[in-house]
Amino acid sequence: MNQYRIGKDGLLETMSAWNAFLKRRVHLIACGGTAMTLLGVKESTKDIDFIVPNEKEYLYLTATLADMGYSRACEFGWSNSGNFIFDLYPGNKVYQTELLESPLETGNNKLFREFERIYIGILNPYDIIITKLFRASAVDIEDCAGLVKAAGKELDWAKLETRFRETASYSVFEDKANGNFNAFKETMKRRKLI
DSSP, rough: OOOOOOEEEHHHHHHHHHHHHOSSOOOEEEEEHHHHHTSSSSSSSSSSSEEESSSHHHHHHHHHHTTTTTTEEEESEEESSSOOOEEEEEETEETTTEOOSTTTTTTTTEEEOSSSSEEEEEOOOOHHHHHOOOOOOOHHHHHHHHHHHHHEEEEEEEHHHHOOOOHHSSTTTTTHEEEEEEEEHHHHHTTTOO
């Protein structure tokens, strides 16, 4: 495996190590490439992204990581080796995209794995696509296409569009985000995924 990418097994090994140090329960919701990897849509990811919706759990987790030798690598990122950065987003945000609801609310994540003190959920596909399309890099577009293909008919395009437009309405980048969505939808039509 590429030393700059991590797969499902590597992620779970790291989470198991974190679990051994924690003395309280923490909820982690995988988003971005991490969610795609745990869903099996991608083999691995170079970006390790988790939402920590509960602010107290976020403060506790980051203090524990500091005790474990991790240090802040960027605004949201923590690293202990230099190879991987764990981006931990507090509250209902993924980087600068604010979600409409807490990822902990019913239906907004699905359980992937539970350790004694760590709950690992995967963000719902609608919010994964929304957060990726707000940035809309070439990799983000391909990730979204992979998720659309994997979800097939289970993905409700009307629900996705309504949720996307509402999320965008709260952003200072509303026009850009809506343009990204429109372009993505056209791409999915050309690829016959809609």
